[in-house]
Amino acid sequence: MSKTESRRPVVVVDNVKVTFRLFASGKRISPSTARVKHKGRLREVEALKGISLVAYEGETIGVIGTNGSGKSTLMNAIAGLIAIDSGAVYASSRPSFLGVGAAMIRExxxxxxxxxxxxxxxxxxxxxxxxxxxxxxxxxxxxxxxxxxxxxxxxxxxxxxxxxxxxxxHDILIIDEALAVGDQDFRRRSEARMRELARNAGSVFLVSHSMKSIMDTCDRAIWLDAGLMKMDGKAVDVCRAYSEYVGAPLDD
Amino acid sequence: MTNLSSEQLTTLAASAKLKRVGKRQPIPSYIVDTWNRRAFAAALARYQLEASTVKSSLGVAWLVLVPALQVAVYGLIFGMLLGSSRPANYLPYMITGIVLFQYLSGVFTDGAKSITGNYSLVRSLNFPRMLLPVSAVLSNLYRTVPLVGLMLVTLAILGEPVRVDWLLIIPVLALMTVFGTGLAMLSARLTVHLADLNQLIPFITRVAFYVSGVFASVDKIVAHYPSLAIFMNGNPVHAFLVIARGALVSGYAAGAMDWVVASAWALATLLFGLVFFWLAEERYGRNV
Missing domain, CATH: 1.10.238 (Recoverin; domain 1)
Known part of the structure; x- marks a missing residue:
C-alpha cells in the first residue's frame, strides 16, 4: 500500500461498529423500547465489526463484497444516514449518495x-x-x-x-450500483460522466458487483467480508483476489 | 487495511480539519440551512398536493370542496342539536370556527406523518429534517388560503357587513401558521419515538374540536362546569378563534389582550417545537 501522507485526507473512518438489534419480528429496537424485557426473542446482527479507512483527495474507491457483507451499511454510515454504535466518521463535507429516487413523485x-x-x-x-x-x-x-x-x-x-x-x-460521492442501469449507450455515457464527477470530487466510493466497472473507474478498492475489512489496495489486486475467492473468473 | 491506530486516525482527521459526520449542527446554523433550502419544502408541499388530486376529475377543487362540505354537514347537525343554546350569529360563528380549526388539525396530523411517512427520503438524502414538518405546514396553508377566500364570500352572502377589519384575517393566519409550525415539529418528533401515537391523533384532534369553541361557545360549558375552565380558556386553538371572530363576525369583539395571548401562544409553541425537534435531528430515520 502506497504511503500517501502528503495527500489531503477527505474521509476518515475510525473503527466503526454497527449492530442492528432486532426483535424476532424484525422490528428494530429503539432506546425507549429496549428497556422492555424481550431478551428471549432478541436478535443481534453485527453488520460492521470495526472498519477503519482513510480516503484521500481525488481517490475513487471501489467497494466489493458478497451480499450482506456490510457494503451498504458502511456507505450509509459514511453518509451519516444510520447511527453507529462505536467509532466515528470524519469528512471534509457531508458525503452524499448519488440518487434522488426517494424524492420523485410518479404521478x-x-x-x-x-x-x-x-x-x-x-x-x-x-x-x-x-x-x-x-x-x-x-x-x-x-x-x-x-x-x-x-x-x-x-x-x-x-x-x-x-x-x-x-x-x-459533489465533494464526496457515494454511488451504489448506479452503473447497472440503462442500455449500452446510456451505460457508456454514464460511466464517462462518473469519471468526470470523480475528477472534480474530493473522493468517490463506488459499490458494485461488476469487477469490470470497478477496475475501469477506480484506482483503489476495498473488500468487505462479514463486516470486516478483508483487503484494501490497488483495484486490480483486490478484484483479482475477490474473483479467486468467489471462484468466478475476472471478466476482462 | 489501514494500519493506523484509532488515536492516529483521530489526529489525522483533526489536522485535516474534517468534521464528524452526522453530528447535530448548532441551532443558528441549522435554522439558516433550513431557510436556504426552503424552496425544497415549498416544492414538496405543492407537488405532493398536486399528485394527491391528479386521479380525480375535479382535481385540486376537492381540496376546497371537502372542507366546504364538512362545514355544511356540521352546520346542519350542530345547528339542530344545539337548538336555542346556539351562539349568537350562529352560521358565521360556526363557519369561521370549522374552517380555521381544520387548518390547525391538518397541520398537526400531517406534521405527525412528516418524518415517519417520508422515511425513504430521510434515509437517502441529506437535508435539514425540519423541512419536512415545514412542508406539511405549507401544504395545509396552500389548501386553507382559498378556503378562507370562500369563507369570506360566504360570510358576505350570509349578510355579514364587509368591513376593513376583515383584513385582520391576514395576521390571524400568520399567527396560526407560526403556531402550526411549532405544533407540526412537536408531533413530527413525538411519532418518531412513539409510532403508536399516530393511532391517537384523530382522537386528540376530535377532543380539541369539542373543547375549543369551534361550533359552540365555551362560556356556557364553563358556567356549568367551572373546573373545566382551564381546558377551555387556556387553550391556544380557542385563542386564535377569538381573534378571528373578533375580526370577521359581527357581535364578537377581540381586545388587545386577546391578540397578546394568541401571539404569546404562537411564539412559545414555535420556540418549543423548534428546540424539541432539533434536539433529535441526528436520530430521524435511523432507528427503524
Missing amino acids: LTGEKNVILGGLALGMSRTEIREKYDAIVDFAGLRDFIDLPMKTYSSGMVERLKFAIAAARE
Missing part, C-alpha cells in the same frame, strides 16, 4: 420531477433552470419530459434519476 411529469429532485439535492432554482436542458438531454427524454413519470419504462426512470443526480458536483 407528476418528468419536468416537475427534475425540479423536485434538483431541489432535494440542494440545487437552487436558478441552478436547475441552467442545467435543465442538459439533464433532459442526458437522460434522452426530450420527447417524454411532459408526461407523468408513471408512464415511463423502468429504464427511463433510472436514466432520469441518474441524470438529475449527476448534474451536480
